[in-house]
Amino acid sequence: GNSVTQMEGPVTLSEEAFLTINCTYTATGYPSLFWYVQYPGEGLQLLLKATKADDKGSNKGFEATYRKETTSFHLEKGSVQVSDSAVYFCALSSDYKLSFGAGTTVTVRA
Amino acid sequence: DGGITQSPKYLFRKEGQNVTLSCEQNLNHDAMYWYRQDPGQGLRLIYYSQIVNDFQKGDIAEGYSVSREKKESFPLTVTSAQKNPTAFYLCASSIAPGLAGGRETQYFGPGTRLLVL
Numbered sequence: 001g002n003s004v005t006q007m008e009g010p011v012t013l014s015e016e017a018f019l020t021i022n023c024t025y026t027a028t029g030y031p032s033l034f035w036y037v038q039y040p041g042e043g044l045q046l047l048l049k050a051t052k053a054d055d056k057g058s059n060k061g062f063e064a065t066y067r068k069e070t071t072s073f074h075l076e077k078g079s080v081q082v083s084d085s086a087v088y089f090c091a092l093s094s095d096y097k098l099s100f101g102a103g104t105t106v107t108v109r110a
Numbered sequence: 111d112g113g114i115t116q117s118p119k120y121l122f123r124k125e126g127q128n129v130t131l132s133c134e135q136n137l138n139h140d141a142m143y144w145y146r147q148d149p150g151q152g153l154r155l156i157y158y159s160q161i162v163n164d165f166q167k168g169d170i171a172e173g174y175s176v177s178r179e180k181k182e183s184f185p186l187t188v189t190s191a192q193k194n195p196t197a198f199y200l201c202a203s204s205i206a207p208g209l210a211g212g213r214e215t216q217y218f219g220p221g222t223r224l225l226v227l
Contacts (some may be wrong), residue, residue, distance in 0.1 A: 043116075043200055044218040051213065066163075087172035089152060093213040096160070100152035
């Protein structure tokens with residue numbers, strides 16, 4: 001079956017630091033890959049996505065590249081802000097279903 | 111603005127009571143989904159519907175029921191058979207299954223937090 005494994009948190013950073021959250025997946029076929037962000041008390045917002053190998057998704061300074069050879073979709077941001085504090089979920093879509101990682105809590109300190 | 115609305119934001123359930131969570135979308139999406147989120151965990155699929163008047167069980171359907179009488183609406187009922195209902199419930203929608211080869215992007219509502227009295 002399909003599964004997603006992402007880096008355990010929590011992650012605490014200072015403002016302007018570099019952020020990486022690792023995500024690897026197991027899937028049959030060719031899934032689409034996503035990063036969602038959840039702010040406290042809110043639903044999930046789509047942050048970025050990639051639909052095929054070597055695609056790079058990007059949004060709000062965040063980037064992730066679909067690496068088929070390493071089955072990975074790591075999230076990166078070069079300079080985080082306090083407003084980036086949230087829970088980040090890696091997910092894959094295949095066979096009409098969305099599979100999620102457990103989420104990584106990121107806290108950015110001023 | 112197009113989007114997904116869920117109500118209420120907070121819901122309290124008494125012992126033995128059925129409660130219904132509302133989910134409405136104006137994105138003209140064919141497919142709708144219900145997920146449950148427990149603290150520190152990812153999301154688990156309860157039910158999904160790919161078309162009006164049809165729905166399928168997800169991974170944790172026991173103790174829940176749904177209906178899909180209109181394209182825009184997909185209410186979830188948490189029945190008294192669900193012994194541990196305290197959780198955050200998220201509704202999502204996507205374009206018609208198959209248009210992206212089974213890899214459709216899902217968009218989420220703001221969630222309903224259910225608490226047991």
